[in-house]
Amino acid sequence: MLAKLVQTAWKDGSRLVSAHPFSRRHLLGGAAALSLGTLPFGRARAAGPLTVGFIYVGPKDDYGYNQAHAQGAAALKAIPGIEVVEEENVRETTDVQKTMESMINLDGASLVFPTSFGYFDPHVLIEAKKNPKVQFRHCGGLWTEANPKNAGSYFGYIAQGQYLNGIVAAHASKSKRLGFVAAKPVPQVLNNVNGFLLGARSVDPSITLQVIFTGEWSLAVKEAEATNALIDAGADVITCHVDGPKVVVETAARRGAFVCGYHADQSALAKDKYLTGAEWNWASIYKGFVADLQAGKAPPNFVRGGLPDGFVKMSPYGPAVSEAARQNADAVKAEMMKGGFAIIKGPLKDNKGNEVAGAGTALAENAIELEKTSYLVEGVKGSA
């Protein structure tokens, strides 16, 4: 066994030596480049294919936030004339600046997608100023007119997906208690929690939702504990908003609870316990950006959209979803596809009894107020 390994190693090694010219000349070349103070690799931008760089904060197979982006990247790989370079587990420190520079300088990337929310300020802003000929598009909707014009933002209204999750969950729940594992009490997460409960309450107003915040975007142990605690407290449908829902989904399914997914399709992890899920559909945005660049123009600086725009999609219904649930969710989804669907509609109170929307108020998905959400609606157990 070992002998065979060594033998193949030797064979491989010798083959690779001849295939790969790693020679003294090469080292000298590096040293020469060092002394000249120039980069040894030219930018193969003008003639070659369009190189697009993707940077992820976690593993790109996390069944979550990063995988959703990696699926978008994979869709680009299929387009002729596009070369995709990817790097995963890049920290939100100067590391990501160096990764961007490396992609630009060594790989000739002319469009970069630093996908993590925390990459924008200051890292994307710094690199956009340093590399005015490269386009940077960041996920999260942080770009403003004051920022460099070769940078930009895109984001989606995924609370709509959580609202549909809530409808399906309400039909599946017997205990009428739902559970939500959340990362941090920030506006985007709170909108999802509120959307999930309001979707469920649109089916059955007696339903309640318990939310547990883990405090971190990715913290597997606490996510598992939170899932168990929610189920112990009687919840029989679980959803979440953390970077990688894998732990939540697997734990819930093993405990026999139903699961609504988030970020990406997790049906493979929960099998028949998976009801549906709110997924990103970044491929549609990425294809548009690339088409713009190939046509010789800069992609838009600010893009937002929801279900009707194809930025967000739902996982296929699982086997446990009843016919009534499907019809109900499909009908609401059709309503959403028309645009302007309001999840937050007055009269509505938060879970401390304060009014958050007066009678007659309806906040459509693009309402500016939703970007500052700081409350949990009535019926949610937990505090923001």
Next chain:
Amino acid sequence: MAADTTAPGLPLSESGADRPPALLQIRAWLARRAEGVAIPVGAVIAGFLIFSLFLLALGKSPLAFLDLVWRGGFGSPFALQNSLQRAAPLLLAALCVALPARLGLVVIGGEGAIVLGGVAAAAAAQPLQGLPPMLAVPLMALAAAGAGAAWIGAVGALRAYRGVNETIASLLMSYIAIALSNHLIEGLLRDPNSLNKPSTWPIGEAFAVGALPGLDVHWGLGIGVLACLAAYALTERTTIGFAARIAGGNVRAAQIQGLPVGRLVVGFTALGGACAALAGFFEVAAVHGNANASLNAGFGYTGILVAFLARHNPLAILPVAFLLGGIEASNGLIQRRMQLPDATALVLEGLLFLVVLVGETLYGRFKLFNPHLWAVKREAVA
């Protein structure tokens, strides 16, 4: 140094007559020095050879891998600066392990001190607004160092006066530090405009720490290098450092000698904590411009690796941090060019760590490096 000491009370073994010739003395001196370099370097090479087997098993070329490490980490000014940038926080984080290690303590909670130091610096920046940066920035650094010193110093105090295991205590304290920092960042110190990424108020452009002259690397590198040099001077060239090493070698003996072991433990842990916290200060002042969850980036844990690879010698931390910085800098290129997972660098670092630890047992075993073994042979022949 050892050649000059004549132990009182022991009979001199005719050393005056049988003094080895000067050439042999030089050889002996060189041999003793060479051991400390040859064993770690040999271990790094051995670790890479084992790692190569992994690569070959995956059908990837170790030579291509080395080539990319060279290109990504060392082979161009961009690559070199990339490596130096990554080494900067590791220098300070490693000192948090290496300094207490002189006393035989294994402190692994530097991550907490880094995060806490960053938050302290950001918090201190608020009341200092309006002051000249020449005054305010050192005060911010001082606030960070103070917070880190108090935190890890408390671990030392628990060890010295209550006998609490410092390894466990520092790790658990690190979790508390991170939770406390998150609480402050998301509560008391939060800038309400930081909606989806809770952060403290920005420290402001005026207080930002810039880059080293002519380099694209911030001042954390300069201070890190200075700190390593100072730590070396402290541990190897002062009586305090000597006392610490005695206490590290044998606590009972140190106590019988009347050395203030408790104060040494608290002092060295506090100093280590201050160094780690300075790394946090630079993350805030030179990189982020405020304190937020990105501070918790794992530098403290990589620092443990650096310190152990350097055998807790502050001078050796410099090349080791540079090497690890280079491996991390090239990791991106390796992912992109060889389609290897990001964990590749971690596997390599882990293997190096393991082999260097095994290498620890080899000291004093090679005749080549141990002149006293030569003497034995000569005596035997005589």
